[in-house]
Amino acid sequence: MYRETYGRITAYAARRCVSPQDAADVVAETFAVAWRRIGEVPEGEQATLWLYGVARKVLANHYRGEVRRQALSVELDAEMADLYGTAPDSGVELTAIAQIFRTLPDADRELLSLVAWEGLDRRQIATVLGLSRNAVRVRLHRARRRFARALAEADVRFAPESRLNPTEGRFS
Numbered sequence: 488m489y490r491e492t493y494g495r496i497t498a499y500a501a502r503r504c505v506s507p508q509d510a511a512d513v514v515a516e517t518f519a520v521a522w523r524r525i526g527e528v529p530e531g532e533q534a535t536l537w538l539y540g541v542a543r544k545v546l547a548n549h550y551r552g553e554v555r556r557q558a559l560s561v562e563l564d565a566e567m568a569d570l571y572g573t574a575p576d577s578g579v580e581l582t583a584i585a586q587i588f589r590t591l592p593d594a595d596r597e598l599l600s601l602v603a604w605e606g607l608d609r610r611q612i613a614t615v616l617g618l619s620r621n622a623v624r625v626r627l628h629r630a631r632r633r634f635a636r637a638l639a640e641a642d643v644r645f646a647p648e649s650r651l652n653p654t655e656g657r658f659s
Contacts, residue, residue, distance in 0.1 A: 488528065489518060492535050496542055503546055513549055517542040559604065563588065566603055587637045595630035602627065 493514070500513040520541050521528055528534050564585045588596065601607045601615065613623045 488521070488534050488538075492538050493518075495535060496538055499539060499542055500546065504549070509549065513542060513545050516545045516548075520545065559600070560585075560589070563600065563604060583641055583643050584638065587641055587643065588634065590637065591630070591634060594626070595633055598623070598627050598630045599634065 496517055497510065497514050500510040500517070501507065504510040504513060517538060521538060527537075529537050564581065567584050567588075568581050588599070591599070597616075598612065601612050607615065609620045609623045609627070612618075612627070613620045616623065618626075
């Protein structure tokens with residue numbers, strides 16, 4: 488079934504996704520669902536139609552996830568505005584900060600977001616990500632350093648360290 492339908496399902500996903508990576512994720516999830524529900528897959532041409540239906544639902548989940556990610560990005564932009572908007576030395580270009588944040592690696596954005604948006608401490612982040620507290624400490628330090636370096640390279644001035652870390656003192 489996989490060999491016979493892979494091309495069709497891939498083309499279906501590729502025509503509906505923004506990037507080839509997204510299409511590949513949709514195809515992978517579609518066939519993972521098929522594998523988990525192999526007993527429910529009909530025979531013959533009906534299997535292809537069934538897979539299209541699964542792919543359609545996977546795409547819907549993908550779109551919902553994309554909308555959530557975009558909403559979180561807007562939320563982070565607002566959070567950044569709150570952090571920097573009232574700083575006395577706030578010549579900060581919030582748009583630049585948001586753009587720089589989006590250029591960070593996914594892992595850095597996730598760590599920084601878990602701190603800024605969710606207010607999680609190292610122990611909680613370690614649980615969420617399945618890492619040790621020490622690994623979270625090191626990765627968070629590096630993520631903050633990369634973010635600060637990117638801001639400096641873009642000549643974006645920012646407030647003192649205490650303003651950058653609204654959860655300061657929460658990490659034990």
